[in-house]
Amino acid sequence: MTLLDVSGLAVRRADGHRLVGDVSFALDAGERLALIGESGSGKSLTALAVMGLLPAGMTAHGSVLLGGTQMIGAPDRTLNRVRGRTAAVIFQEPLTALDPLMRVGRQIAGPLRRRGLRGAALRAAVRAALDEVRLPERVARAYPHEISGGQRQRVAIAMALACEPAVLIADEPTTALDVTVQAEVLALLDGLVAGRGMALLFISHDLAVVAEVADRVVVLKDGSPVESGRTRDIVGQPRHAYTRALVDSARALEGELDRLAP
Amino acid sequence: MRGRFTFLAGCVLVGLILVVAAVSLVWLPYDPADTSGGRLAPPGGAHLLGTDKLGRDLLTQLMVGARIALTVGIGSVLVGGLLGVAGGLIAGFATRWLDDALSAVLDILIAFPTLLLAMLVVAAREASLGSAILAIGLAMSGVVARLTRILVKRVLAQDYITAARTSGTSWPRVVAEHVLPNIWPTLLVNLSLQLGLAVLAEASLSYLGLGPPPPNASWGRLLQEAQATVLTSPTGAIAPGVLLVVLVVGVNLVADGFRDLADPTRRRTR
């Protein structure tokens, strides 16, 4: 069975305006798919629609089967059962994804409780979760504003992984980070996804980052897919003019660096 | 256009009260002190809305009350707005210890009960409309100043302020060209809410004898006086209540609509 099966997904505003249309893709255990596009291309809305997290005033149409559950039109109870367990999300800005008034340890403990852990077992699980994202134990006692952006994103990853989801959705997880931190977080994500055999849906505007983590790509423009296929083929032989422009600008940007520091 | 509709609807409501207040200056059905109508006469007949427990014509009282409500509302918003915005601007620009000190002053002013403030003002002056306006305005200025301070700080943190400074724009010009245009819409809506609160505050001051003395009954006083007889003669309580709501809602709609009309991001883009 396919873990995540999206077919004919559309997102509409209340006034009927179409923001995303005709998006289809499938994702199986161990697979890594990226949605790539510029701001306004609908890539983040697609991710939100998959989780049933669209903001008020927007509706999803079509079909999103997540672990066999139809997410579109499902009641909150069904969605809550699926969220976190079948699929979890990491967002771009970890500061807004964490509760500023709660110590990091307690935030990580939240989703772990859903697995029925209590007392000493819970504390051990929090320690293990921090260790898994390579964070020292003392981070558990810190508030989100007391740790760096990279550490916050690691905390967010630990929380997303707490319920052992089968699908991880990462929405621009490194866009707000410095390059060296981005490299570390990408390497961490890469290892965790591979180690757990999770499926990864990666959302980004940066082709070079995508080429680092995803095997397949769906290119979105103005809410519609223009091209999809293996990352290698898309970068090597882009067929659509828009994809070609994306590849060209990425190559143009790094061209000088390639020349100076190959 | 939502903004325009809101604005026009508000104008109609406020206009209604303004007309009533204006008419009361030149014509009243009865003398406000005339108690010949009989106690608690029902609406209809010689007294369109009936009379109060002293036999005064209710419509006359309401018309005079409109004048007082508008005077108190506009007067205290002027006092509170001018003091509050000025203080808030200074606090917004202040840094370190001065900012801390001014914030402490504002907190004390806000924590200070309006009633106590009013008693002090009345003790220093006399129980009059002017004293009520001064006391309500002073109490309001603390809240307005605190809001202004936060709004100013938020604008000052924006890069366009830094850009203005590196363009050699002087601080007074930064205030006039960037700070005020970006904070007044929110301030305006808040002041319109404050206007409604001021009219209500005057009512409680009057009740305690700290407001303008009778027979110049404000809507608030009418409401208070009608309390005891609300079950037998409800018009006395309902009528001033309705007018109060019309004024408060009207002013709010005007401010809301005006804000929307002035906001370039809410205007239709070409």
Place this chain on the structure above:
Amino acid sequence: MTPAMTPAMTPAAPAVLETREAGFAYRGGRPVLEGVSVAVPAGRSLALVGESGAGKTTLLRLLLGLARPTTGQVLFDGAPLVPRDRAFRRAVQPVFQDPYSSLDPRQRVARIVSEPLRSLGLLSPGSRAARRDEAGERVAEALRSVGLPADAAGRYPHEFSGGQRQRIAIARALVCRPRVLLADEPVSALDVSTRARVVELLAGLAESHALTVVVVSHDLSVVAALCARTAVIERGRVVEQGDTADVLGAPAHPYTRRLIDSVPRLSRASRLR
């Protein structure tokens, strides 16, 4: 300056902007910058490279005269920088990272772009109408040089995309014909494709307007494309500086090496191999 105070090693091209052993610390805090000496000679664009918290934005604020160094000196045209000096303000203009915060949402583009002209008194004396016309022409010229249509002048910032907004910000910096552009992460808030176009624009402007560009960035691909010289800053100190080709081609400091290795590149991507 007396000859005795002139440093022994005077560079061939006089620096427009320079810091000498500049340090900065907030009251009672650890120093954000320590002993930073960088020079911006005319026509030699400089990159200040480092990560958040390294102190590069503070350094930029020193160069912009928005903060005073707590130790050392900042020089403009060889003399201590005077922030209120109109010649300095006119010569050195900033471009910010976030194009959503750097444009006043309640002003039309014409007003935003012409602000330096009005504030620095750069319009020729004359009637109001004449000055308005002159400002209009200068704004149109600035918008043209950043590749925006002339009718952009009458619109508001929210009607533009991130990349276009950054162009408006660049037009505002250009309108007073400065010699130095100080750009703080000018493209990091933009999409990759927009990034490439804005970098291209900045490189072109440096050429056509004889501008010296100082770029603060953590993105080495931007640095390589724009700047002749690079200074790498780590925890408030310059750990390496020199010609960009040397710094990136043969990095001497391990931190520089790590920065170079961290840049995601299509040419190195693991999934393409």
